[in-house]
Amino acid sequence: MGDSPYRVLGVSKDATDAEIKRVYRKLARQHHPDRNPGDAAAEERFKAIQAAYDQIGTAAARKEYDQQIRMEEMFARGGNPFPGFGGGGGFRSGGFGGGQGFDFSDILNQFMGGMGGAEAQHQQRSRQQSHPSQPPPVKRGPDIEAGIDITLQQALNGAKIEFGHRRLRICERCEGTSFNSRKPCPKCSGKGVESRSSTITVSVPSGAQHGQQLRLKKMGHEHPQGEAGDLLITIRLDAEEGRRWEGGRLIQEVPVPYSTLILGGSVRIRTPAGKRVQIEVIEGTRIGDRRRLVGHGHDGGPLDIEFILAEPEKVSKEQKEALEQLRESGL
Ligand SMILES: [Zn+2]
Structure with missing residues (x-):
């Protein structure tokens, strides 16, 4: 993996989308090949800036990129985003290629490693037997982290912000019962959960600070056999031009x-x-x-x-x- 797009653009991870756009425009102007004729290094830099902007330049692309990085970090730490799902070690972290779209159900597919339900359950049992002192894992869906951009004025007065939210929800057809079962539900292919989008309204309290985190209980990914994780929203204040x-x-x-x-x-x-x-x-x-x-x-x-x-x-x-x-x- 190359440098983080945040580092390439020289912006902090909690910069607003608008700030990223402003910084990009400035850098693109500065390193544009027309302004640096015959300078191969400037051209390389210009390409790197473009590539970084493709990754985090729009709110949607940035959300996807951030989500992907968090998942990769979680797996790198040996964490399990879905405790209770069988086949713990089967996740291929190399599976998240850059560029292509990112889908929660892809995580599940990779995570479950295509294992049959019975085999997965057996693996889990034997894992628990080999560590008798460990309590059984709490069945809880992973938390989701996201950012929300507001103006300085909205931070002072408080605001209600519409937020496009995509997460794993309990399958509407089998209501989660087909998870790890021998007869997988055709709608969720036996995962018990499916990716669904909705728009939620987030209440930002008055006096909100830059970097402050709001925790929306049970608004994270749902777990087919347990409780939902939380949605953690970082408030980002757009400080405007300059x-x-x-x-x-x-x-x-x-x-x-x-x-x-x-x-x-x-x-x-x-x-x-x-x-x-x-x-x-x-x-x-x-x-x-x-x-x-x-x-x-x-x-x-x-x-x-x-x-x-x-x-x-x-x-x-x-x-x-x-x-x-x-x-x-x-x-
Ligand atoms: Zn289903």
């Missing part, structure tokens, strides 16, 4: 003209609360320098501003002449 979260801190980029960085001066910014604030730029400020503004962040918290270079869209004739003079002077 802002990002960094380890729970809100960072706002402040573009400053080069002359102001060198000579000092002031710039005006708009805070997340929509307030206009004048910032003094001290002489000799460098790109990347930061300053903390107490009380101007989200929900009255601190706002960390980071000075970046303001790049002019257009340069006037006078400015060009002035720049030429500066070049001659060695600046």
Whole structure:
């Protein structure tokens, strides 16, 4: 497996979908072959950025990718997503190829390893006999983790968010009874569960924080013979253009003209609360320098501003002449 698409794009795992889009556009512009003619490394980088964006660039693709990674991690740890299902060791972790669609029933197929019910039950019995001190596994479907994106304003006021949810539900035809039976149900092929989609409404409490997790009991995958897992939703606050979260801190980029960085001066910014604030730029400020503004962040918290270079869209004739003079002077 290559690098994680999050790492390739340089975004944190709890970035909102909108932030991923903004970062992608910026990187794609920066590394576009047209802007880097003859630079093979830039072209490679551009391709890697495209590939990463294909994986997590849309909400649906990202959901699928995240789910796949979580399953792979679960199996790598030796975990069993369906305690009580027979054939524990039969899962082929290599089965999740990149690119192709991901389906919960594929997990089940691989997990159950195509084993007949009776054989599976026998295996489970002998496994339990060899570890008599271990309690029998709790029959519970796996939890589902997902993210939900809201605006800073929605976080302050609370919000009701529609959430497209796909999970394993008890088969409507056999009601789970055909799980591990000799006569598999034609609808679920004897799994007792099937993948179904629904739209649920998630209540986000007012004062919600970035990264906060909501636990929706029994809204995870259902187990044909036990209880359902939970749905864990991570709240992601979209900080909007020019802002990002960094380890729970809100960072706002402040573009400053080069002359102001060198000579000092002031710039005006708009805070997340929509307030206009004048910032003094001290002489000799460098790109990347930061300053903390107490009380101007989200929900009255601190706002960390980071000075970046303001790049002019257009340069006037006078400015060009002035720049030429500066070049001659060695600046
Ligand atoms: Zn069924």
